[in-house]
Amino acid sequence: MLEYSVEFPVRYYETDQMGIVHHSNYIRYFECARLKMMEDWGYPLQRCEKEGITIPVVSVECKYKHSAYLGDTLRAVAAIDEKEPMAKFVIHQSVYNQNGEVCAYGDVVLGFLNKETGRPTRCPDQILEVIRKEIENHK
């Protein structure tokens, strides 16, 4: 498993009237970790989109285990299996608080779109390449 993560404090506007981080924000934290993953690859999403590859979200799931609060420092994780993605790309996601407790976790499935044709496509070569390199480096 290859793991990428990013840390940040809870933002005030992310809390709701239950006094906890609103559940929808974890879906957004998951995305922050995916952005960091691509940045760590040396192939950030903004470059990827400029090269004509769009990576739509096919599905998300999120299981909530532990509330997060103002004052918490969260760590959002994106982990991938050490194998090449095909048409679908599964990202194992989670969010931990500063005590190492898992607040939420779940799989996010990505697809790949060819911007010109607007049609689903296999995982593009640029992404396959960086993933291969990551697997290699990790050995």
Next chain:
Amino acid sequence: MLEYSVEFPVRYYETDQMGIVHHSNYIRYFECARLKMMEDWGYPLQRCEKEGITIPVVSVECKYKHSAYLGDTLRAVAAIDEKEPMAKFVIHQSVYNQNGEVCAYGDVVLGFLNKETGRPTRCPDQILEVIRKEIENHK
């Protein structure tokens, strides 16, 4: 199946740089439909919370089928089975555009918390009652 829904236009800030409604917003639209459901029951969430019942989200899932765009009018749906919930309460959720196309759907599972003890509890009587009435009315 008992169905509740609410309609609203896409908001500009909900779009992202792909030019579509950001995927995280559907989790929020799902919640809008659940609020409308409780309002239609005559037992709105704000009253429920005042009476000491907190309804945390246990899990969400969302499958994305069709992008939504600025200019679209969306209909968010919360549907429940015609039986009494126990400790968990499954809501079947979906979002449609003005052409009746399903943009996204998935199940959201709710729990019930006793505010005083802070512990999970069975579905409280107030909610059982309104659901029984809804099932009765629907026949």
Next chain:
Amino acid sequence: MLEYSVEFPVRYYETDQMGIVHHSNYIRYFECARLKMMEDWGYPLQRCEKEGITIPVVSVECKYKHSAYLGDTLRAVAAIDEKEPMAKFVIHQSVYNQNGEVCAYGDVVLGFLNKETGRPTRCPDQILEVIRKEIENHK
């Protein structure tokens, strides 16, 4: 003064741990009213953007008078003076609750960008035209 408005219930995720609608949301409600204004003109923003006109926000101000709560139905207003905008377009904005109390208000200033040159431009003819018609109809 020409006035345009849109109504909607407070959404749960918009509340914060103070138990009120987070102050940043009013800036978003203001935008909802501006979208409605352009729709009422028969010249919705999505068409405007497709015709190559971008309308960036130059400045916002917002004064908070009364908190909004879950359960409230809000009315967001965009009002404009009965004269043709030049390079800047001032929108007088406000948000009321169901009791007619003003929750927040302030002016938002818009500019106009030529998408091709990327440079500020005078108010484009398409918009001048609809505003002239609105002023005429309002007499």
Next chain:
Amino acid sequence: MLEYSVEFPVRYYETDQMGIVHHSNYIRYFECARLKMMEDWGYPLQRCEKEGITIPVVSVECKYKHSAYLGDTLRAVAAIDEKEPMAKFVIHQSVYNQNGEVCAYGDVVLGFLNKETGRPTRCPDQILEVIRKEIENHK
């Protein structure tokens, strides 16, 4: 002037269909800087709220100078004058990108609420104390 700041990357969901960070997010970035300010004081907002002091936002203003994009690392700043606040507390706010360009700036005015009475109050002693200490340290 006492200055406090916090850095973070642009998040994908913060962009809109213009391809830039949506203008409403700067109001939220401003808040992130204020949270950091109180943390740097050693008197974080969560402790402040627990001690019965609520700090509502009285007004915000924001002037937009330069768009922020996905890939940018932003720095949000909260600066205060070196004098004790009275009933109102003015925070000079700004957001810079990684090139030191100011993206947006404006003053945010805070008030103080006594949680028990629900009424506006003078700046509470706990906050006066930390500000005095900050001014002292800064000399």
